Amino acid sequence: MRYAVFVTGPAGAGKSTFCTSFATHLQTSRRAAHIVNLDPAATGDAFEYEPAIDIRELVTLEDVMSEMGMGPNGGLVYCFEYLLQNMDWLEEELGGYDNDYLIVDCPGQIELYTHHPFLPSLVRNLQRMGIRTCAVYLLESQFMEDRYKFFSGVLSAMSAMVNLEVPWINIMSKMDLVSPTPSSSSSDPSTGPRNGKRARRDVARYLDPDPLLLANARDGHDKFRERENERFHELNRAIVQLIEDHPLVSFLPLDLSSTDSLEVVVSHIDLTLQYGEDEEPKEPHDLDEGDFADME
Numbered sequence: 398m399r400y401a402v403f404v405t406g407p408a409g410a411g412k413s414t415f416c417t418s419f420a421t422h423l424q425t426s427r428r429a430a431h432i433v434n435l436d437p438a439a440t441g442d443a444f445e446y447e448p449a450i451d452i453r454e455l456v457t458l459e460d461v462m463s464e465m466g467m468g469p470n471g472g473l474v475y476c477f478e479y480l481l482q483n484m485d486w487l488e489e490e491l492g493g494y495d496n497d498y499l500i501v502d503c504p505g506q507i508e509l510y511t512h513h514p515f516l517p518s519l520v521r522n523l524q525r526m527g528i529r530t531c532a533v534y535l536l537e538s539q540f541m542e543d544r545y546k547f548f549s550g551v552l553s554a555m556s557a558m559v560n561l562e563v564p565w566i567n568i569m570s571k572m573d574l575v576s577p578t579p580s581s582s583s584s585d586p587s588t589g590p591r592n593g594k595r596a597r598r599d600v601a602r603y604l605d606p607d608p609l610l611l612a613n614a615r616d617g618h619d620k621f622r623e624r625e626n627e628r629f630h631e632l633n634r635a636i637v638q639l640i641e642d643h644p645l646v647s648f649l650p651l652d653l654s655s656t657d658s659l660e661v662v663v664s665h666i667d668l669t670l671q672y673g674e675d676e677e678p679k680e681p682h683d684l685d686e687g688d689f690a691d692m693e
């Protein structure tokens with residue numbers, strides 16, 4: 398069985414950094430893991446790793462823009478259309494990997510996840526090749542600094558989940574930027590960040606989104622908006638109702654400075670992919686010395 402994890406999320410959410418840490422973690426556990434770069438616009442020095450499969454070997458955004466006279470957004474769409482027309486290229490690239498874990502680093506343009514058909518088509522192609530797939534969606538912890546920004550992040554995660562229709566995990570990345578202790582400067586966890594960082598104690602309301610954060614908007618900025626636009630307030634109430642009625646979105650915290658945190662995320666991904674469930678138990682004569690290394 399081969400496995401593929403699509404690592405998605407907005408630009409700068411930490412996708413490439415997570416892919417590197419994830420792959421390193423699996424390799425340390427003696428599991429075959431490879432990174433697939435799906436961003437045709439990635440620049441050479443964007444990677445800390447050498448991707449095993451790289452869309453840029455098929456098509457690059459730079460070439461499309463210069464040869465087809467397209468802009469960056471149209472060019473990206475063209476690159477994905479081109480990939481889908483050349484699935485035999487991908488199938489051949491994937492041919493060399495058996496019983497492996499493929500970590501697919503996706504571009505940061507969220508329209509690719511929320512309404513374009515490319516990723517769903519790509520996932521269906523991988524499933525046809527017998528590759529079990531799931532997706533993770535990274536939202537960075539700075540999204541918790543502003544409730545409106547946070548809820549737009551929640552809605553984009555929901556929209557991407559609905560579009561992709563594969564087993565799915567939401568991750569709150571860059572949790573190392575969140576302060577471990579609450580500040581005494583404010584007693585209201587629904588207001589903005591304190592001293593530039595949000596206390597972890599408040600974070601639970603974001604990891605398992607509490608719609609009241611949005612309903613109980615109280616700071617000056619919110620009052621201004623309420624006064625200015627009652628319809629905006631009605632829209633908020635409708636969003637709160639939607640999130641309450643469909644509690645699909647919760648977030649796993651990811652702090653890459655903690656191995657335990659990464660391990661929890663990896664074990665959730667394994668569970669979602671049902672990793673290893675189809676493997677035959679090894680016969681004693683199939684075992685090699687390395688299989689006993691962990692037992693020493």
Ligand SMILES: Nc1nc2c(ncn2[C@@H]2O[C@H](COP(=O)(O)OP(=O)(O)OP(=O)(O)O)[C@@H](O)[C@H]2O)c(=O)[nH]1
Nearest residue numbers: 407408409410411412413414415504505571573653
């Ligand atoms: N503090 C902190 N910074 C991080 C973490 N992960 C990534 N970063 C930083 O955030 C920036 C963006 O990280 P990337 O991994 O390139 O993010 P990305 O989602 O792949 O970005 P795009 O490919 O542009 O969409 C870089 O400066 C990273 O060093 C993290 O866990 N903690």
